[in-house]
Amino acid sequence: MNSRWNKHMYRALLLLSFLGINALVLIGIGSTFSYLNSGADRASMLHLAHETETTYLPKVHWSTLKNKGRDMEAQTLRDIERDYLRAWHLRHQAYRYSDASLSKDHYTDSAQTKLKAIIDFNKKRKISIQGTTLSHHPSLEFYSADGKLVVFTDSNVRIHEAIYQNGELLRQQTQPHGYQVMMLLEDGFWRIRHMTALEGVQSTQPPDGKAAIPELKVNTIKGLNYYPRDTPWELFGPLFSTKITERDFERIRKMGLNTVRVFVPYDGFGPDQLTKLENLMDIAEEKNLKVMLTLFDFYGDYDISDWSRTHRYAEIIVQGLKDHQALLAWDVKNEPDLDFVSRGESNVKAWLQELVFQIKNWDPTHPVTIGWSHPEKGSLLADQVDFVSFHYYLEPSDFPQAVAKLRETVPHKPLLLQEYGYSTYSGFWNLFSGSEQEQARYYKDMQQALEKEELPYMFWTLYDFEAVPKKVVGGLPWRRSPQQYFGCFDRVGRPKASYKYLISTAQDQ
Structure with missing residues (x-):
């Protein structure tokens, strides 16, 4: 009985398979015929x-x-x-x-x-x-x-x-x-x-960047790079909260700071995210804070065929926010020099120069800068931007010399230390060397150096983070773990030992 049943099953399966294959062949022939007769170019x-x-x-x-x-x-x-x-x-x-x-x-x-x-x-x-x-x-x-x-x-x-x-x-x-x-x-x-x-076409070369900076005294900037505690690098995602933003901006203002740097992601940034960004700007205005907007976060293509699309992305944001009272400046790209090896230095610099030109056309009122990863890169395109922004994560003792070299190469542009900081992570990956005391020492020395150099600053960052997305620094634990502990507040909102140096310096200025 079982043997006869199995034979019937096999025959049925073979018949169904035959019919299915023939159906697919006929569908494929029909689709091809239809396509060939559709005039497809x-x-x-x-x-x-x-x-x-x-x-x-x-x-x-x-x-x-x-x-x-x-x-x-x-x-x-x-x-x-x-x-x-x-x-x-x-x-x-x-x-x-x-x-x-x-x-x-x-x-x-x-x-x-x-x-x-x-x-x-x-x-x-x-x-x-x-x-x-x-x-x-x-x-x-x-x-x-x-x-x-x-x-x-x-x-x-x-x-x-x-x-x-x-x-x-x-x-x-x-x-x-x-x-x-x-x-x-x-x-x-x-x-x-x-x-x-045609002959005699009017030139549209980028401006030389030597005009006076409108409505900005760079030396007054004292602030930080901002992400919420629970959603770092996902500020404009589904968990965006006006209440959290209001709480954090109130905390920042009470520290005596006046500026926040906010990162705008390139991928997936649409009308809903733009509305959230406008809400953030409104809250900043209510709290008497200025906002530096960094465009093109997590963009790394730079291919010439992609330029016009990146321009339309930037144009929507710039045209939408250029009249907002909280807007301080445009930062074209965060640490683009890190893409020199993989994308070609000339390609990256050409893309940046054109974006500076385009942004100044859309918004001639607010200054434009580029956030370089090291002081020695600050001279790049310095004649195109309104002020030079650079990052520094090395020892405070070497900082004055780095600034002096940058001032030699860029003597006529205001400077901004746009990122600096120290992680309190202590674990296997740094031989248990991090601590709140070391972070406090770092900020004490850095704030003294900044005051002596008369440099504006934006430190990294407000909070320690529970988790850091892999897209930020990759999946390697010795890179991700330290990134979670740069805050001057810990994960539960408690001020760390470094807090007193940041707040006291901010209040004194």
């Missing part, structure tokens, strides 16, 4: 169209849409702008990978021939160009009565390019360009027919 096959819409986001401002004859329709304008930007993006991809076919579907045959000639020239000389456009200012000149041809001038196109030969960087530059563009409507989307460079 090469860009969609390579997912480049989607990539354009999500990563390539230059600023576009049409200065005029006046046209004799046919009026420009709103939907048509959106289509023209979309296909024009795709053409730029795929043109740069073609230059980068020396593959003219990547841009084939967004240029007419004659325009594609010219593009291919340039790429062939570069390939023979082993040249590749990584580039992107950051802003466009098109002005409509002609729109045909049949709605199939458009001519416009795109002035002041801000383009960044890095030119490589044999894998070595030759030069990297950001320059304005201008073009007269003709596009034709073919097969349902707009292709570039002609694109001619």
Whole structure:
């Protein structure tokens, strides 16, 4: 009986398997046939169209849409702008990978021939160009009565390019360009027919950073780098609490401090997080505290193709908060020099310089700085920022010499010690050498040095933390464990021995 039952089961399973396999084959054939008949272009096959819409986001401002004859329709304008930007993006991809076919579907045959000639020239000389456009200012000149041809001038196109030969960087530059563009409507989307460079384009180089710092006396800053006790590095997450923020900011103010530095994460920062940041700024204003906002926390790409997306992220925050009374300054990036080895020093510095330029365009009122990880890095891009910020976690005895060297290289910029501190962790990973007494000694010496050097400061940090996320310092215990004990308050909110040196110094100034 069991043997007969098993045979029936086997037959049933074989039949079901056969039917399932045939169904999958038919579905696959149908999907392929449907796709091949849908008119899918090469860009969609390579997912480049989607990539354009999500990563390539230059600023576009049409200065005029006046046209004799046919009026420009709103939907048509959106289509023209979309296909024009795709053409730029795929043109740069073609230059980068020396593959003219990547841009084939967004240029007419004659325009594609010219593009291919340039790429062939570069390939023979082993040249590749990584580039992107950051802003466009098109002005409509002609729109045909049949709605199939458009001519416009795109002035002041801000383009960044890095030119490589044999894998070595030759030069990297950001320059304005201008073009007269003709596009034709073919097969349902707009292709570039002609694109001619214009002469005499107005320059848009970054400012030299030598103007007086508006509404800020850097030497008055005395503050700390802030995270809540229970949600470090997750300040704007689901556990954000206005009550906790109010309690902490009241505590900070009672210490005699006047400034908090707050980190804005890059990934996952959306409208809900922006609302929480605005709430934090409101609380800071109520408590008579100023806020230094550090952008791009946990960002480390810097690839040129990603620049315009990072600009849109920063623009939303800067435009949304530039008029807030609690805002003190913009800090572009925390310790970007730590990415020099993995991402290339020239790439990181070029990205930073362009962000400084963009932020100053969006908000000319508030100063801009960069938080370097060591004093010796403070001279980098010093002519672009309004004041130089640096971090220091070495011995207090060596601090005056480090400051003196920085002042020699940057004699005309205000300085800010943006991070410093000492962990009270005592365990296997530091041979049980940490203690509250050692932290107190450190802060006593550092505060005396800061007073003597007349330097503003922001120490790390208010609380000891129960846990530190792996994304901060990785999973190695000898790195994570010390990071939990930098606070001047312990995990239950008790002041540590160092507290008296911080509060007394803050009150005296």
